[in-house]
Amino acid sequence: MLEGNYQEFLETISEKIKKNQIFTDKLHTLVYGTDASFYRLLPKIVIKADNSDEVQFIIKEAYKRALPITFRAAGTSLSGQAISDSILLITSRKFTNFKLADDKSYISLEPALTGEQANNILKEFNKKIGPDPASINAAMIGGIAANNASGMCCGISQNSYKTLKSIKLIMADGTKLDTSSEKSKKRFRHQHKEFLENLKELASKTKHDKELKSLIERKFKIKNTCGYSLNALVDYEDEFDILSHLIIGSEGTLAFIEEVTYNTVEDYPNKASALIFFENIKDACNAVSKIKLAKDDGKIIVDAVELMDNKALKSVQDKEGMPSYLKEFDSEVTALLVETRANLKKDLKTQTKDIENILSEFKTVRPIKFTTKVEEYTLFWKIRKGLFPAVGAIRKIGTTVIIEDVAYPIESLAEATLELQSLFEKHGYHEALIFGHALEGNFHFVFTQDFNDQKEIKRYDEFMNDVTNSVAVKYQGSLKAEHGTGRNMAAFIELEWGKTAFDMMESIKNLFDPTGILNPGVIINHDKQAHLKNLKPLPATNDLVDTCIECGFCEPMCPSNAITFTPRHRIVANREISRLEVIGEQKEADELKEAYVYDGLETCATCSLCSTACPVGIDTGALTKYLRHERITPTQDKVATFIANNFSTTLSGMRVGLKSANFVHSLIGTSLMTGMTNNFRKLLGTPKWSATLPSGLSINEKFTNKASDKKIVYFPSCISRTMGQSSFSQEEKSLYDVTVEVLQKAGFEIVLPKALEELCCGMPFSSKGFTKQAEQKSTQLEKALLEVSNNGEYPILCDTSPCTKKMQESFISDIKIYEPIEFCLDYVVNELEFTKIDEPITIHTTCSSRKMGLHEKFIALAKLCSNEVIVPADVKCCGFAGDRGFNFPELNKSALSSLKEQTSGAKLAFSTSKTCEIGLSEESGLDYNSILYLVNRCSSSKI
Known part of the structure; x- marks a missing residue:
């Protein structure tokens, strides 16, 4: 039984929302409340919404009672922005309508479509959406837009902010807005006149503050998702353009995204990639700067440059299909994965030659060789996309894998990267590796962390303080380039942006969400220790799945993903059962086991397709078979033996x-x-x-x-x-x-x-x-x-x-x-x-x-x-x-x-x-x- 307003809220929404879409029990709130981050909150109520009318109804009822509410799409977010200890609203997999323009120049997408589904719709027209995060096969449009997720190739020119045409929103008070509809905008102007006036005032104030405006323009010349999209205040004059672009990257703290309309971009059919090896990371970074300068000057066409440092290469050297010579490299060799695309094959050949010429001044460990073979460059990119989970798979069981996401000005890339490596050594993160979108100065660094020990938590805190000062203060970079602020960088926004900009962000939050019900604690968080709280345990449960880091890449492949549990849910549940058994809470563990039977065992198809999407090949179907075996009674065993011995009968x-x-x-x-x-x-x-x-x-x-x-x-x-x-x-x-x-x-x-x-x-x-x-x-x-x-x-x-x-x-x-x-x-x-x-x-x-x-x-x-x-x-x-x-x-x-x-x-x-x-x-x-x-x-x- 929930307390007070929560019980009243539950009773009210149960009148219109199907009961099988509302969860308050421990098992379902736990598994549905878990995302890919290293944070955990246990929601009181989880609701799966099938459409915008349901969402609007739920938001209005939460607003009436001032109950905090967090929105969730696929839950592949890494920074803790999709968890809640209050109400968690999940967009169900029915929330997937779309509309494609006759000339294919834009596409309107509901929030539960994955990026892959969007691109499949556009594929036959040689089009795609701009954002291309590594998680695109699993990440949903709602999350991609809410986090302004980018990725390998889109940079800052084709992300959600730059390719947004229009947006449909549901505001904190339940008001709907469609920025593509004059009728909707007119109605909104009438209902929210003061809101729009205040928004325009914030934009005007920003434009007239030369120092703040200059800071914003400089900060968004590189990838930046730390804090709100303040560039909307200086890039646009129309209040609805400002509003819609502020929503991009706002992580569900300003409004619910009902639909996004993207301007589509060309998806050239001819591609070539090369895995280029340099003697050390400094040379690789300098090569990136050279490529970036040539690209900006129009001298070459290059779509992506991904860096993988030596430890990243070592982490994948034993994977199937990887060249054997990786094992022969010394401890400094660093790789750049370079891709170029063209409409015509002859142009592609010219482009690869141009890139080779640009890099001719650098010494490489092996000759530069571009490949146009789909199976070869697909393997390169599959390995690059799987680096984060691959590191998680080799961590010590019980520890957490952490991925941070920073960006440096390209002119400082080599110096800043070397300093980052020195900080790894200073704080004892000797296994940490670096990879990422080097062309944009955007690097991810990955390390394993034990949050079960206060000394280890203190070490993490000291390390993060050093890193944030190095990135944000010394090099004037971005503390979050594409993963979103979430909870793990909310405490450091003022450090990066300064008080004036931070105050502006707080004004935006208060304007959109005056009662503070939308995803509290995310982006705006005055707790300087927020990044050290609500840390998620990853206890051992079964050797078959212990390497899972709960990234969620498996979920779109699972046939039960829309009705019961996914592989990630099944693993989360079993980890909790094991944790309870270890601490002696057997009664509670047994209750979860019984609650798990239908969702976890009976409706698992054991097809094992999850293993094909998992970067480390975890087969949750094998876990289900193991658990089914554990439940077999002696009588059932005898019957099965009789059938096996009398099969023809x-x-x-x-x-x-x-x-x-x-x-x-x-x-x-x-x-x-x-x-x-x-x-x-x-x-x-x-x-x-x-x-x-x-x-x-x-x-x-x-x-x-x-x-x-x-x-x-x-x-x-x-x-x-x-x-x-x-x-x-x-x-x-x-x-x-x-x-x-x-x-x-x-x-x-x-x-x-x-x-x-x-x-x-x-x-x-x-x-x-x-x-x-x-x-x-x-x-x-x-x-x-x-x-x-x-x-x-x-x-x-x-x-x-x-x-x-x-x-x-x-x-x-x-x-x-x-x-x-x-x-x-x-x-x-x-x-x-x-x-x-x-x-x-x-x-x-x-x-x-x-x-x-x-x-x-x-x-x-x-x-x-x-x-x-x-x-x-x-x-x-x-x-x-x-x-x-x-x-x-x-x-x-x-x-x-x-x-x-x-x-x-x-x-x-x-x-x-x-x-x-x-x-x-x-x-x-x-x-x-x-x-x-x-x-x-x-x-x-x-x-």
Whole structure:
């Protein structure tokens, strides 16, 4: 029970906001209240808002009661600006409408769209948004604008401040404003006349204060997100332009951002990057200054220059794909990652030559070599973007990784950087490394910190005081260049800006938010020790996830991100459970464990796509399997063992059940069947029935088989041996029969494993935590495949991608197992004649296929068969997760919420997993089938 105004607020908002969007319990407030920073506050109430009307209602009710409220988008912010001990309002993943101008010159975006989603919308037009933070795949538009996040290439010319066209806001009192609408501005003028007059007065006062104006102009010649965007007061005359640009970088302390309209920028198709190695950091910094001067003089075109000092290089030298020579460098070698872009290839070649000429006076450890190969420069940038989390992954468990974000005037870059390194040594941060956007004089430095010891906290404080004086006072730089002020620099704003500018910032805060309810303690904070308070613990919980620093990069990949927990949430929860157990609070730990079951265990798809987005490859799906295993009872274990030992009987039972369901469906029809089974589900908790549910199937193992020198072992998965076509499907043949047709058409002699009905890869067991039974079935299958393939002499095909991936992970031997995509490209395509169809098709790459690196290959195979291939940009894991889609269909529905819209226009649909295809068909209205159906349809024998 909440106290006073909070309880009244809760009761009021519960009348209009769905109860499953409001959280007050410890588990949900903890996990939803955690962001990527090293600070933590526990909110009293967390609310997920789906749209601006809900936000307006919530803000008005908080305003009435003077209750502090903080806004959160993706929570990838690093400075503590997205946490609260009061009300935390999160923009849900439904807050994602957009509108693109006819000429593509601007795009309007709601706050929960990620930067990647925005760029995917613009990609086909060779456009993008200007801001490009390293977290762009996860960071949402609301946060990108609220923090004025920049990044690798946008510098200060294409950030949110410079590319803002208009903005929609909800002010502290709940008033809405759309700066693109004359009607809205007129209404606002009438309602907030005094506010606008005071705002214009602040701007006029600033413009007439020559010293302050000069300071502002100088400070914003380099990247600066420390404090408010005071440049708005001198850059603009119109009060709405001033207002909207003050919002940029205000970190939710002035208003809620309902929508941002960006002027789009060109995204040139031709790119080249070079990783250039200098003997030391001083030479690298001097080279940066030379490049910057040449760029400003128009002598070269360079889009980005990223510096990685020696310790940064060492932190990634063992990563997959990195050149081996990194290990041979001495302790001073520093790298610059340089990128240039052009519309035409010939221009790109000229630009790379110009850059090489500019740098010819510098001695490099290796010759300068630009690459235009996508896979090569993508690796360079992936490594650069993953430096921060990579450092966090090698920290001592229990310590925190801290990233600071400063900018120096370019003329002082070398001297200031050397001084920064000397401060590392002075305070004993010997592991600290430097990397960042050198072209803008913007460096990040990363180090690990123990906040469990007062001596260590004192050391951190002394270090930060030295750093802030060096950056802000001695070199007149920015204490925050792009990560936002947050809590860790709020105490140092006056040090950087001086009293006059700080007082102006305080006046802005008081004007916009007179009651002080919007994100208190952020940007304006009079507590000089604020950066040392509310520090977040990172206790050990499980070796599988202990390296996580809670950055949130994983969240967009997670199929449960819109309904329950994400990988980050699951790790946060488990850390708290472990912490409570260590300190002896077992009762509270057990309560959290029970509260965790649905959100953490039941609705985790264990697809492990989170590991593909995680810079250090953390697989939270593996944690879920581990935790499911811990909950297995002796009775459940015995049942699983019985099933494993009597697998053919189990499959026979499945066939009977599927045939029975389809028979009843044929008698009573879809509508009545749906209603009846839904009622059973509500009353008895039975699995969901769907019209896309396949009928039972028994395969014919004794087909006519022609002898051939080309032998292929075909292992039909237990799913394709059991499930045929549904009444919904347009196809009559089973996947098994189609696969046999394709193989025989291509001239293969097919060999099936012996005792086929008993064989299974083990996935149905492992996904539920039955590790012993999974290993039993996997070992049995491996032995059978080794025997029938003559120890791997013949290629082995499995018709289902998830099963293939499971075999690859579980088998001890090095036999090669193929799934349909790679097998067709490697063995079938050259044996058959392909004729493309004119019908537009769509494909879904399963999680397993993505993890096997087959997404692009799937697209290539599809394009051999059709002139138009639709690939839904926002659909990752389908959330069906084997049989989980039957028991928790809400996971599948949520994961595929955008599928129908993004596959609009497609006539045929294909994937490589039968169970995934059930859910995909259900949510799209299309008949999804294996890609082998399309290959069979589009191909003919060459003979």
